[in-house]
Amino acid sequence: MKPFYISLKPFLNHGQLRRPTDWHAVFANSHPLEVEIGFGNGEYLERLSQENPRVNYLGFEQYCERIHRTLRKLSRGGLDNVRVLRLDARAGFERYISPLTIERVHCLYPPPWAKKSDAKHRLFTGNFLKLVNSRLVAGGVLKIVTDHYPYIAWTQDNVGDTGFKAEFKKIPASYSTKFEKKWVEGGRSEFYELVLTKIEHRDVPLKEDTLLQTYIIDHFDPDHFSFKDYSADGVAVAFKDILYDAKRKIAHIHVIACDGPLTQNVRIGIFYTPKGWRVNLAEGGMLMPTQAVARALQCVHQAAIDG
DSSP states (O other): OOOOOSSTTOOGGGGGGGSSSOOHHHTTTTOEEEEEEETTTTTHHHHHHOOOOOOOEEEOOOHHHHHHHHHHHHHHOOOOOOEEEOOOOOHHHTTTTTTTEEEEEEEESOOOOGGGGGGOOOOOOOHHHHHHHHEEEEEEEEEESSSSSHHHHHHHHTTTTTSEEEEEEOOOOOOOOOHHHHHHHHOOOEEEEEEEEEOOOOOOOOOOOOOOOOOOEEEGGGOOOOOOOOEEEEEHHHEEEEETTTTTEEEEEEEEEETTTEEEEEEEEEEETTTEEEEETTTTTTOOOHHHHHHHHHHHHHHHHHH
């Protein structure tokens, strides 16, 4: 049996964090902050935090199982200078990290999206590099390591006017991550490192929360509820399911709301009150109040009226 966590303290519920977040308050100290994007099973994040106890580390990862493995490692080590978020790094940098607050950003072996048709999914576009630049302190560093040279070449092409100076070199296996060990066992001995040092500041403002409305309607018929998926201006909302409790007069609607790369599962409640049927977000979610979530509420409201 896999060991239980000694502590869940390193895991943060992003829905309960202030945006932007005061990271000095989160860590209860004034140590410098570094970020790892896509920490995988946490080998490097654990090593960094052990070797540098007077540095705070924030990790972004989207896969639950990888977060579980990392939390087990951090629990066994008793480390208190690491926090992790299950969140797309782009949303994290846009909403949770203030400008000029990070010393270093690490990204080991990001998905290369090797097929030409998949290149649109790659992370280090010019716009994202400008965003990272804006959050780094003067002279801050972004380090990217990969086994896929075309990915490095593509990233170098995007550096342009992002305010970074780029330095590329070939390196031996140096990080002992799961993927790196696998490639070494397969015979690979050479990897690629790109270090981007901030030499000019790029101003990218924080994305602000969107005001979410509560709606009241006079009538609601769950049997005739028909949701129309929405997509426009970088925002998309897709219907998944509806559950209705006739005895309690409560409906729960599940939709997917997308703001560009940020995808959120949204659960919206429609329930009866003496003043009418109330439409609002269900309680207990880990949502960011974005344009797509506001649009999801509007779409559910309209579908309930049309039904």
